[in-house]
Amino acid sequence: MAITLTENAAKHVRNFIAKRGKGVGLRIGVRTSGCSGMAYKLEFADEATDDDLRFASHGVTLLVDPKSLPYIDGMELDYTREGLNEGFRFNNPNIKNQCGCGESFGV
Amino acid sequence: MALLQISEPGMSTAPHQHRLAVGIDLGTTNSLVATVRNGISVVLNDENGRALLPSVVRYLADGGVAVGEAAQAMQSEDAANTIVSVKRFMGRGLKDVGEISRLPYRFADAPSAGPGSGMLQLRTVAGIKSPVEVSAEILKVLRSRAEVALGGELVGAVITVPAYFDDAQRQATKDAARLAGLNVLRLLNEPTAAAIAYGLDNAAEGVYAVYDLGGGTFDISILRLSRGVFEVLAANGDSALGGDDFDHRIHCWLLEKNHLSALGPRDTRLLLTHARAAKEQLTEHAEARITAMLSTGEMIDSVLARSEFHAMSQNLVQRTLQPLRRALRDAELGVADIKGVVMVGGATRMPQVQHAVGEFFGQTPLTNLDPDKVVALGAAIQANLLAGNRSGGDWLLLDVIPLSLGIETMGGLAEKIIPRNSTIPTARAQEFTTYRDGQTAMSIHVVQGERELVSDCRSLAKFELRGIPAMVAGAARIRVTFQVDADGLLNVSAREMGSGVEAAITVKPSYGLSDTEITRMLQESTQHAQDDMQARALREQQTEAEQLLEAVQHALELDGGLLDQAGREKIETRMVALRDTLQLADHLAIKRAAAALNDATVGFAQKRMDKSVSGVLAGKNISDLEVKP
Numbered sequence: 114m115a116i117t118l119t120e121n122a123a124k125h126v127r128n129f130i131a132k133r134g135k136g137v138g139l140r141i142g143v144r145t146s147g148c149s150g151m152a153y154k155l156e157f158a159d160e161a162t163d164d165d166l167r168f169a170s171h172g173v174t175l176l177v178d179p180k181s182l183p184y185i186d187g188m189e190l191d192y193t194r195e196g197l198n199e200g201f202r203f204n205n206p207n208i209k210n211q212c213g214c215g216e217s218f219g220v
Numbered sequence: 221m222a223l224l225q226i227s228e229p230g231m232s233t234a235p236h237q238h239r240l241a242v243g244i245d246l247g248t249t250n251s252l253v254a255t256v257r258n259g260i261s262v263v264l265n266d267e268n269g270r271a272l273l274p275s276v277v278r279y280l281a282d283g284g285v286a287v288g289e290a291a292q293a294m295q296s297e298d299a300a301n302t303i304v305s306v307k308r309f310m311g312r313g314l315k316d317v318g319e320i321s322r323l324p325y326r327f328a329d330a331p332s333a334g335p336g337s338g339m340l341q342l343r344t345v346a347g348i349k350s351p352v353e354v355s356a357e358i359l360k361v362l363r364s365r366a367e368v369a370l371g372g373e374l375v376g377a378v379i380t381v382p383a384y385f386d387d388a389q390r391q392a393t394k395d396a397a398r399l400a401g402l403n404v405l406r407l408l409n410e411p412t413a414a415a416i417a418y419g420l421d422n423a424a425e426g427v428y429a430v431y432d433l434g435g436g437t438f439d440i441s442i443l444r445l446s447r448g449v450f451e452v453l454a455a456n457g458d459s460a461l462g463g464d465d466f467d468h469r470i471h472c473w474l475l476e477k478n479h480l481s482a483l484g485p486r487d488t489r490l491l492l493t494h495a496r497a498a499k500e501q502l503t504e505h506a507e508a509r510i511t512a513m514l515s516t517g518e519m520i521d522s523v524l525a526r527s528e529f530h531a532m533s534q535n536l537v538q539r540t541l542q543p544l545r546r547a548l549r550d551a552e553l554g555v556a557d558i559k560g561v562v563m564v565g566g567a568t569r570m571p572q573v574q575h576a577v578g579e580f581f582g583q584t585p586l587t588n589l590d591p592d593k594v595v596a597l598g599a600a601i602q603a604n605l606l607a608g609n610r611s612g613g614d615w616l617l618l619d620v621i622p623l624s625l626g627i628e629t630m631g632g633l634a635e636k637i638i639p640r641n642s643t644i645p646t647a648r649a650q651e652f653t654t655y656r657d658g659q660t661a662m663s664i665h666v667v668q669g670e671r672e673l674v675s676d677c678r679s680l681a682k683f684e685l686r687g688i689p690a691m692v693a694g695a696a697r698i699r700v701t702f703q704v705d706a707d708g709l710l711n712v713s714a715r716e717m718g719s720g721v722e723a724a725i726t727v728k729p730s731y732g733l734s735d736t737e738i739t740r741m742l743q744e745s746t747q748h749a750q751d752d753m754q755a756r757a758l759r760e761q762q763t764e765a766e767q768l769l770e771a772v773q774h775a776l777e778l779d780g781g782l783l784d785q786a787g788r789e790k791i792e793t794r795m796v797a798l799r800d801t802l803q804l805a806d807h808l809a810i811k812r813a814a815a816a817l818n819d820a821t822v823g824f825a826q827k828r829m830d831k832s833v834s835g836v837l838a839g840k841n842i843s844d845l846e847v848k849p
Binding site for chain 1: 222223224225226227228229230231232257258259260264265266267365368369370371
């Protein structure tokens with residue numbers, strides 16, 4: 114399995130990293146927190162560690178720590194606009210429930 | 221579900237705890253809001269994709285408020301209730317606004333007490349409004365735009381102000397933000413914000429000039445960027461000069477060309493709107509056509525050529541160069557030291573402005589960021605940092621005080637405690653003493669300005685330090701501390717070092733000094749440097765002479781009996797002579813008369829000394845006084 118970006122999301126990530134001026138890719142993971150148990154982590158990555166699992170999607174390197182992977186395996190990240198707001202949407206097939214806003218979830 | 225943004229490494233926030241922060245450029249003509257998203261500073265648009273919110277507020281009879289485009293559209297029709305360029309009124313009294321008759325508003329008297337005391341007010345169909353309330357309406361719109369766009373409540377905002385805003389104007393801006401429900405993380409000088417936007421994006425070190433010609437204000441700042449530290453070396457400007465003045469030139473030209481006399485407020489607004497459109501058109505085109513129908517039914521149809529516009533606005537452009545020279549002089553730098561020139565403000569799009577600035581500095585100014593957005597973009601970067609969204613690499617931001625701060629000393633002289641162009645935040649202390657024997661209170665008069673005499677400076681606040689233990693003149697040690705916080709607001713405290721009695725004031729500045737006055741005061745301080753030196757010498761001499769007269773008078777009352785008739789007369793004559801010279805503005809004459817009086821009292825002083833010594837020695841045997849080997 115793998116983690117993937119939609120083409121639109123990848124385009125935005127490449128653009129963000131280029132404007133930021135540094136970064137080897139995107140770090141995606143989960144943390145235990147929030148109202149439904151787990152929360153996503155989405156950060157710029159300046160370096161990869163030996164433990165990191167690497168995925169490549171539309172020219173973007175995605176780094177995931179092995180402990181996070183089971184919670185998000187098969188997930189696709191999309192970039193969307195909702196009214197004035199815009200950002201990344203996590204389409205995660207592992208989710209059993211999530212809080213109202215979707216910022217935290219359970220598996 | 222919520223949409224997520226990419227955080228800096230290790231800076232992911234807990235769910236529902238996003239530290240949403242924005243930068244707001246609260247401009248004279250337009251206002252903007254920006255934020256850092258996915259690591260990049262972006263301006264937030266409204267639902268129609270527009271970034272600029274015209275800083276126009278219209279009050280309606282039903283109590284409603286229209287802000288931005290909707291208000292601007294009605295500014296000709298409903299000029300009295302449609303407030304434009306309210307920034308010019310922030311923290312200002314009625315008497316500070318020179319062009320009142322040219323404005324279509326009904327002004328109300330300033331409240332004498334409470335917040336905003338001394339600040340002018342506007343009478344609208346929805347009641348009396350202060351500039352703070354009007355500005356708050358603009359900020360509310362930007363706040364809700366940001367909260368919709370970011371999907372959450374803001375933790376705070378960085379709001380930019382012209383470098384020349386004084387304490388009253390900064391306080392008024394803070395009050396407006398609070399009224400709009402915004403937490404102010406910091407007020408930031410506009411040129412500094414622009415430098416942040418450019419400095420970080422281009423990562424270039426060196427000395428830069430920021431040339432900011434906005435709608436109503438002109439600021440020039442000399443900044444040094446090194447190792448991520450921004451230091452403002454000097455700031456200068458003309459806060460009554462901006463793009464609006466170029467509109468007025470075209471407006472006057474239209475009146476002249478069409479043989480019109482003074483128009484009503486509605487037609488004035490109409491023509492100004494057309495004048496602005498023509499100005500913007502002339503940036504891209506060689507000529508602009510202006511057609512409008514006045515309320516009298518008269519048609520205006522004129523064609524303005526770019527060359528004609530350049531000629532009529534030439535002296536406005538030239539007026540920006542004088543503050544530029546002064547700023548360079550303050551920074552002790554020459555044109556050759558400037559590594560780059562940053563252009564800020566929509567008015568810098570005008571080719572004649574870019575040309576004049578390029579010629580002055582001998583280099584092409586930087587225009588690669590949108591001059592309308594660059595301030596907001598920089599403010600957003602600062603807000604993002606202050607909200608705690610940025611890992612490591614924190615940078616220090618230094619701003620300067622535009623006018624010296626000090627207190628009044630005897631003789632109406634201004635003693636500077638924090639000199640102009642000091643970087644803030646800062647704290648300085650100086651010790652003062654009492655003037656009279658047994659003096660138990662001291663009045664502290666806080667002033668701002670460059671001139672030597674208090675009457676030529678601006679009065680900021682007055683307070684009293686009471687409970688000083690009675691001592692002879694000059695024995696008390698009163699430490700006066702001036703503290704300016706990161707927003708440029710002033711705290712003054714006074715403490716008598718012996719007894720520890722203390723008094724302090726947070727300067728609730730009395731509104732009242734116009735920006736033009738600040739500029740005028742700066743100019744005058746250089747023009748009047750010679751006069752001021754004379755004036756200071758005179759006042760010092762007068763104060764000294766008064767002190768001498770008082771001391772002699774006191775001595776005569778106590779020990780007059782020690783003098784013979786002739787001796788007493790001689791002293792009294794010279795006292796009269798000295799009193800007479802006090803009326804003359806001649807410090808040398810006072811000095812001579814004081815020396816003459818001093819001379820006449822030598823013998824008297826000797827007699828008094830002998831008397832007090834014999835008083836001490838009376839009844840003592842000589843052996844008691846012998847010094848033991």
